[in-house]
Amino acid sequence: MQEGDPVTLEKFFYPDSVAVVGASRTPGKAGHIVLANILEFGFGGPVYPVNPGAGEILGVPAYDSLDALPTVPDLVIAVLPREHTEALMRQCAALGVKHVIIPAAGFSDVGPEGRRLEEAVMAVAREAGITVMGPNSIGTVCPSSGLATSIVSLDRMRSGGVALYGQTGMFASGVARWIDTSERFGISKIACLGNKAGVDETDVLEYLGSDAETSVIGVYTEGVRDGRRFASVLGSVAARKPVLLLKSGRTEQGRKAIASHTGALAGADEIFAGLVRQTGAIRVGDFEELLDCAKAFGMQPLPAGNGVGVVSITGLGCVLSADCAGRFGLALPQPGEQTLKRMGEALPSWVPASNPADIWAAIEARGADAGYGSVAGSLADDPAVHALVAIFTVIPESSLDVVAFFGGLQQAHPEKPLAAVLMTGDADIRSRWKRSLAEIGVPSYPTPERAMRALGAMWQYTSALQ
Amino acid sequence: MQEGDPVTLEKFFYPDSVAVVGASRTPGKAGHIVLANILEFGFGGPVYPVNPGAGEILGVPAYDSLDALPTVPDLVIAVLPREHTEALMRQCAALGVKHVIIPAAGFSDVGPEGRRLEEAVMAVAREAGITVMGPNSIGTVCPSSGLATSIVSLDRMRSGGVALYGQTGMFASGVARWIDTSERFGISKIACLGNKAGVDETDVLEYLGSDAETSVIGVYTEGVRDGRRFASVLGSVAARKPVLLLKSGRTEQGRKAIASHTGALAGADEIFAGLVRQTGAIRVGDFEELLDCAKAFGMQPLPAGNGVGVVSITGLGCVLSADCAGRFGLALPQPGEQTLKRMGEALPSWVPASNPADIWAAIEARGADAGYGSVAGSLADDPAVHALVAIFTVIPESSLDVVAFFGGLQQAHPEKPLAAVLMTGDADIRSRWKRSLAEIGVPSYPTPERAMRALGAMWQYTSALQ
Numbered sequence: 028m029q030e031g032d033p034v035t036l037e038k039f040f041y042p043d044s045v046a047v048v049g050a051s052r053t054p055g056k057a058g059h060i061v062l063a064n065i066l067e068f069g070f071g072g073p074v075y076p077v078n079p080g081a082g083e084i085l086g087v088p089a090y091d092s093l094d095a096l097p098t099v100p101d102l103v104i105a106v107l108p109r110e111h112t113e114a115l116m117r118q119c120a121a122l123g124v125k126h127v128i129i130p131a132a133g134f135s136d137v138g139p140e141g142r143r144l145e146e147a148v149m150a151v152a153r154e155a156g157i158t159v160m161g162p163n164s165i166g167t168v169c170p171s172s173g174l175a176t177s178i179v180s181l182d183r184m185r186s187g188g189v190a191l192y193g194q195t196g197m198f199a200s201g202v203a204r205w206i207d208t209s210e211r212f213g214i215s216k217i218a219c220l221g222n223k224a225g226v227d228e229t230d231v232l233e234y235l236g237s238d239a240e241t242s243v244i245g246v247y248t249e250g251v252r253d254g255r256r257f258a259s260v261l262g263s264v265a266a267r268k269p270v271l272l273l274k275s276g277r278t279e280q281g282r283k284a285i286a287s288h289t290g291a292l293a294g295a296d297e298i299f300a301g302l303v304r305q306t307g308a309i310r311v312g313d314f315e316e317l318l319d320c321a322k323a324f325g326m327q328p329l330p331a332g333n334g335v336g337v338v339s340i341t342g343l344g345c346v347l348s349a350d351c352a353g354r355f356g357l358a359l360p361q362p363g364e365q366t367l368k369r370m371g372e373a374l375p376s377w378v379p380a381s382n383p384a385d386i387w388a389a390i391e392a393r394g395a396d397a398g399y400g401s402v403a404g405s406l407a408d409d410p411a412v413h414a415l416v417a418i419f420t421v422i423p424e425s426s427l428d429v430v431a432f433f434g435g436l437q438q439a440h441p442e443k444p445l446a447a448v449l450m451t452g453d454a455d456i457r458s459r460w461k462r463s464l465a466e467i468g469v470p471s472y473p474t475p476e477r478a479m480r481a482l483g484a485m486w487q488y489t490s491a492l493q
Numbered sequence: 494m495q496e497g498d499p500v501t502l503e504k505f506f507y508p509d510s511v512a513v514v515g516a517s518r519t520p521g522k523a524g525h526i527v528l529a530n531i532l533e534f535g536f537g538g539p540v541y542p543v544n545p546g547a548g549e550i551l552g553v554p555a556y557d558s559l560d561a562l563p564t565v566p567d568l569v570i571a572v573l574p575r576e577h578t579e580a581l582m583r584q585c586a587a588l589g590v591k592h593v594i595i596p597a598a599g600f601s602d603v604g605p606e607g608r609r610l611e612e613a614v615m616a617v618a619r620e621a622g623i624t625v626m627g628p629n630s631i632g633t634v635c636p637s638s639g640l641a642t643s644i645v646s647l648d649r650m651r652s653g654g655v656a657l658y659g660q661t662g663m664f665a666s667g668v669a670r671w672i673d674t675s676e677r678f679g680i681s682k683i684a685c686l687g688n689k690a691g692v693d694e695t696d697v698l699e700y701l702g703s704d705a706e707t708s709v710i711g712v713y714t715e716g717v718r719d720g721r722r723f724a725s726v727l728g729s730v731a732a733r734k735p736v737l738l739l740k741s742g743r744t745e746q747g748r749k750a751i752a753s754h755t756g757a758l759a760g761a762d763e764i765f766a767g768l769v770r771q772t773g774a775i776r777v778g779d780f781e782e783l784l785d786c787a788k789a790f791g792m793q794p795l796p797a798g799n800g801v802g803v804v805s806i807t808g809l810g811c812v813l814s815a816d817c818a819g820r821f822g823l824a825l826p827q828p829g830e831q832t833l834k835r836m837g838e839a840l841p842s843w844v845p846a847s848n849p850a851d852i853w854a855a856i857e858a859r860g861a862d863a864g865y866g867s868v869a870g871s872l873a874d875d876p877a878v879h880a881l882v883a884i885f886t887v888i889p890e891s892s893l894d895v896v897a898f899f900g901g902l903q904q905a906h907p908e909k910p911l912a913a914v915l916m917t918g919d920a921d922i923r924s925r926w927k928r929s930l931a932e933i934g935v936p937s938y939p940t941p942e943r944a945m946r947a948l949g950a951m952w953q954y955t956s957a958l959q
Contacts, residue, residue, distance in 0.1 A: 138843070179888055197916070201916060204919050280819060314916075341661065347780070
């Protein structure tokens with residue numbers, strides 16, 4: 028779109044009614060999955076499957092055509108092959124439908140012929156004032172409204188403050204499932220924009236900037252059409268809430284690959300970098316970093332300073348944390364005398380107390396719960412410590428009640444961000460710990476570097492506001 | 494040690510007999526776990542638990558003291574508090590024991606008093622010609638001899654070509670368990686050197702350089718005592734087999750943390766970097782990269798060139814792979830005409846064939862097995878393609894037989910390295926895929942970047958040899 032209109036985008040997340048054109052009775056088909064997702068997510072309004080002669084699909088009465096519906100739906104999901112899309116758009120225009128998601132590929136993403144098809148579809152949309160998400164878009168996910176238009180089956184997701192969006196369909200498919208089964212942070216909105224013939228990155232950014240439910244925004248882009256407008260909106264949104272920005276197409280070979288899968292022309296990375304540098308957005312290097320940081324922002328309070336306390340079951344964790352702290356703008360402050368005295372009480376007399384704190388001797392002397400609890404609790408009480416990282420190796424011998432440990436820290440210092448590092452160890456136990464921690468809102472990472480990087484991003488955001 | 498002596502180190506991995514001094518009947522105690530590990534790993538020679546009055550431990554007859562054993566053991570594991578270590582060393586000296594592992598901490602790792610204790614222990618060792626691993630060392634793991642001296646319980650590990658060693662005890666605890674439960678590559682040797690009062694990084698490197706079982710070596714170091722000797726051995730070993738080198742203490746804060754946990758003085762990173770630059774060793778940035786690369790080297794053949802073929806279920810995978818290829822010294826060559834023609838046969842007419850190949854349309858048209866199989870098979874046959882990366886999003890709808898897919902590629906091109914990317918998706922299914930792939934020797938990674946980085950390390954090694 029050329030003019031951002033937040034009100035218009037609202038219906039992609041909170042429609043009063045939805046029609047699934049091309050809904051299918053056959054499990055595994057896209058038209059079946061879309062309908063199943065909407066039902067599974069618990070969308071509250073009317074859902075109209077449209078498919079001639081289908082009768083009933085997943086227990087919902089189906090309609091023979093769009094103009095047979097009892098009302099004009101707020102949102103149409105066009106689960107049709109590309110060649111039937113223009114005709115459907117004409118029906119939408121005639122009925123007064125204003126919002127359409129087009130999942131089909133084979134438009135500007137595959138070359139000149141597809142580009143002509145896309146232009147024909149968009150010409151109808153423009154004339155009728157229809158806002159299009161796509162083509163080649165698998166649409167939106169909005170746990171709070173129960174909407175999930177993905178053509179990949181999803182389980183109901185946890186509602187929360189993190190919005191993720193961009194060109195790729197991965198957000199509403201693999202990434203959504205990964206968040207649901209592994210990362211467990213709460214989602215406000217997901218949007219997959221595909222070819223961006225209609226809604227583009229800037230439109231969604233503007234919308235999410237005003238969305239009260241969204242506290243942090245993760246954007247993946249392969250290149251924007253109007254860099255100046257994007258940068259201007261980015262600056263205004265990033266002043267209100269953290270925006271994590273992942274840009275691909277950083278190399279010539281990357282840009283060629285982008286051109287061949289969405290038809291977008293990704294500009295030189297230097298120009299893009301120059302435009303966004305002053306905006307306050309946080310640039311991340313890859314998908315792992317995007318999700319790592321989104322999780323921290325989504326689960327934890329912002330730090331009041333850059334001082335991190337580290338407790339670790341292994342000296343290695345201490346060294347790695349200390350080594351990377353500066354790279355992420357963080358420091359490991361020396362604790363005050365009172366803190367050192369309290370830490371020392373948990374340690375054998377010959378082990379010096381310090382930050383980072385090697386907890387091994389305290390565990391040997393006092394057991395896991397008391398060892399971790401007393402040393403970390405003392406560090407967290409120190410005014411120079413603004414965030415705390417606890418590093419574990421998850422082995423069968425671990426007797427620590429990790430939920431009680433972090434719960435105690437949360438209760439004592441709800442204002443200080445926490446992170447767990449589950450470094451190597453048993454894969455199954457690690458998964459269980461990770462999920463248990465996520466339930467109480469503590470993010471966990473596989474290495475000290477990734478935990479410190481996420482805290483560093485939070486501090487970067489906080490300090491830019493000061 | 495000042496003089497490297499490979500024959501001497503042999504007994505830390507292949508002793509004829511082992512004594513566990515401080516063996517314990519109490520599950521959970523270090524002296525119990527060490528014995529249990531050796532039994533679990535299936536060590537073939539005699540194992541002598543030593544503990545006065547214990548009678549029998551884990552079904553093995555225990556001895557009251559070291560001098561009550563029927564033979565002089567090749568290797569003694571001293572599971573004793575630090576204050577009893579010097580006395581034990583005197584017993585070892587009197588009996589003619591030549592190899593001792595000292596797990597106890599509290600020596601030079603904790604300050605002046607500990608340093609004096611360590612010096613006293615080492616003085617006895619030097620005089621008696623005893624080679625010491627430690628103190629603060631949890632020793633070795635050698636699946637092919639059934640030895641595992643760790644104080645953390647381990648399951649029997651898969652035997653293979655990867656050696657990992659360094660100061661940290663993580664290798665024989667958390668990392669070993671992570672490899673066993675998640676990464677599943679085969680191990681030749683693990684050694685955890687602790688305070689390095691005796692055996693140091695250079696000694697082990699020299700030994701592993703001549704070890705026929707070891708095909709790739711991963712070293713973690715916080716700083717070496719004699720940089721020139723280390724660099725000289727590194728150059729000689731790296732000319733014969735790949736050496737992955739992870740060095741911490743890269744920042745001032747990191748060096749302080751090192752000093753406080755092993756007492757080692759880590760020199761300035763620039764000096765170290767200068768010494769190892771010309772050696773041909775591959776420097777890695779963190780533990781994830783170390784294990785990622787070790788897995789690739791351990792499981793796959795070396796590539797004959799830098800051309801990578803990429804097939805991906807998502808356009809995102811294509812873009813990210815292409816974007817990072819150059820950074821890792823790799824290229825995504827345009828396939829030959831014959832290859833393009835064969836790839837095109839699996840695709841709808843409107844989808845152009847290319848490398849990286851977005852496989853989505855081929856799957857829609859021909860199903861997962863035929864879609865992936867024909868496009869990847871054609872790419873792998875191309876002479877410009879020296880390695881193949883296949884990118885998946887592991888969702889419940891995935892019907893692909895991933896083991897048959899990679900098995901086919903391995904059979905057709907046993908000379909070309911393969912890697913799987915299991916990008917987001919369902920956590921449990923992803924774990925299952927990862928394990929199944931590891932069983933057939935295919936390494937998998939969570940992002941395209943990490944797969945390309947590992948292949949890049951292999952190409953870096955191969956090209957340096959040319």
